[in-house]
Structure formats: C-alpha cells, structure tokens
Amino acid sequence: MTETPRGGPRPLIWVVGTILFVVAWFLAYGQLVPVSEWVVGQLPLAPGSGAYEAIKFFIYDTPKVLMLLTLVVFAMGMIRSFFSPERTRALLAGRAEGLGNVAAASLGIFTPFCSCSAVPLFVGFVSAGVPLGVTFSFLIAAPMINEVALGLLLALLGWKVALTYLGFGLAVAILSGWVIGRLHLEHWLQDWVRNVRASAIDLPPENLTIVDRIQAGIEAVKDIVGRVWIWIIVGIAAGAFIHGYVPADLLASIMGKDTWWSVPAAVLIGIPMYSNAAGIIPVVEALLGKGAALGTVLAFMMSVIALSFPEMIILRKVLNLKLIAVFVGVVATGILSVGFLFNLLFT
C-alpha cells in the first residue's frame, strides 16, 4: 500500500502535540486563581462593594469556565468519534426493553447528532426495529446530558454536582423511556413513520485513526465552543450582576429549598424557554450563591434543555400530539422528582 494513512503521515506529532496541549492546559489552569486575584487587586474599587463583587465574579469565572469547557468538549469530541449514530442504531436494534433503555440512555450521552437530525434519527431507529421506549430513552438522554452543561457544572459547582447531574439525567432518560414503552403507544406515531422500511446501511467501515479522533475533538471545540462562548460570557455577566446586586434573602424566599412550589414553578418556566445550557449555568451558580436551592435550579436547567418548544415542533413531524404530550408529561415528572430529590440530598 502506497496510500498515506488518513489524517496525514505523522500520527506521532499529533499525539505528542495533544499531550503537550493538555499539560499546558493544566499549568495555565493552576495559575488562574493567582492571576485573577492579582487583576482584581488592581481594581480601583472598595472590596465588598456591589461593583467589586460583580467584577471579581466575572474575572474569576470567565477564563475558568471557558478553559474547562474546552477540555470537556475536546474529550467528548474524541469519545464521540467511537459512536456514530448508525453504529448506535445497530447496537440498539431488537434490544429488549429494560436493558435496552439503559443502553440507549448511555449511548445518548456519547452519540453525536445535531438537532436537525432528530427526526431522521427517530425514524431510522424506529424503522430499524428499535422499540419505541428505547428510542425515547435515547432521545431524552441526548439533549438532557449535554456536554456543555456537564463541563459548566464541573467548572462552577464541582465534580460531585456534575456526577449527580449525570446520574439523575440518566435515570430520568431510562425511566421515562421505559414508562413510554410500557404504555404501548406505537399507534400514536404518524402513519408514514410506521410504514418506512429502512434498508440496511452499507457504509464502508470507518477505521478512524488516532489522528482522526484528535481532529474530531478539535472540530468539536471549534464548533461548540465557537458557538456558545458568547452566551457563556453573557451568562457570566448576568451571574455577576446577581452576585453583586441581588439581595440574598429575596432569592432564598423565591427559590430556596423551603419553598416547595419553586421546583414545579421552575419546570413550568423552563419548558417554553429556549436557551442553551451555556448562558443559564453561570446564572445558576450566582443564584446558588444567593441561597437558591440546587434541586430547583437544576430542574429549571434540565427543563430548559430537555423540553424545548422547537424540539417538539420538530418531533411533531413524526409523533402525534398525544404522544408529544405523554413525552413532555413523563419527562417533566422525571425532572420534578430530580428537583425534589436534589433539594432533599444537598442541604
């Protein structure tokens, strides 16, 4: 074979380059606190004033969030190159419910697809014999457990919260899909969806090299971080304002853990909102600092990203209204439970 391998002839350079980048990342990350402290120290503002607190929050958070997000998205992009949707579908086809829901939700974390692919994906899964409930577990997990949300939670609230979000997000996707499967709603699909017969795909095997996977990581960073960074900065600015100027007792009385109705209210407000996690999570951090309850704000965040109107309008093409209502109801119930549980667990 005289053909050079895909991605260029020098895999070693790519691998070493990536390792050097990660080392440099960690070195820079370690300097963030002293550097931002020094910058804040130069400010001509009285420590403790609203403006000082707001600007300090902004200067601490912006580089930290962007750096952690870049690393998480890069890692996710590399992992995702192992899970094409076609391969995922083949893995899930003919799976029984139960274990199938678990597999579907887990694959939902890693399988990449853009939102305009939701319908082809849904049709492709159902027509290939993936059970409806298992398909839903996948469709719920994919947006709910979002790499941007995960990276931001890790950056702002620590690994415990990030891991719990992952766990509960999976649980909601698995249980919601299982419930939808148990309800046997296949006759609520649009007629044409049931009639589609997918041909078996004959894509050539991918044989991705390590260089391809590193490049996939870089592509993911360019695409995702390139798209959301502005929202993150807007979100951090909003968070900084809350941090510096909103009185704590006001927030605690509306979103505090003693206010039982705040969780359902957060879900109701979250559903019609269409935003990405990027702008919301920095606000979440500031709200938490002011006494808002973790379960309430996470329920809000999950309903914003997992139950959005545009997504439902897209799904309307394949599901009838009753099935969409069931989908929203089941997922909202799951998110509610997560909210109440978090408020109980994290005191």
Add this chain to the structure above:
Amino acid sequence: MKDVKVLGPGCKRCQTTEDMVKSEAARLGVPVVVEKITDYAAIAGYGIVSTPGIVIDGKVVHAGGLPKSEDLAKWLAA
C-alpha cells in the same frame, strides 16, 4: 455524469455539504448532478440516521457531519 444526492432536512450543514460537493467536483472536473433529498422517509430509506448524508450513484458514502474534502475527492474520483 455522477449522480450525487445530499440527504438532510435542510439545516446549515446540509447546505454547506452541497456547496462542498459542487466546488470539489468543479475543482476535479468531474461532471455531477447534485440533488437534495429532504424527505424524511426517503432519508430513512437509505438507512441513514445522521444527516447530512451523501449518496453517490445510489451508494451511501457518508453519514453525519461535514465530509472531509479529501474524502469527497476520493468518492468523486472513484
């Protein structure tokens, strides 16, 4: 004359893919007819789950995300 189909509901990536196919074909001097398939049933019929997808002379060569131009060149030249 190569028959190229770009499959996708019409998001930005699908448009970019179509443009890439056309410019790559022009660069290589390969005559092509590019057709867009936006019908979901037809897309699923090809077995493609992730869009944009590319079908050349009836054969699926790509699914999901933007193609690499070096790959495009290879498929068009084949």
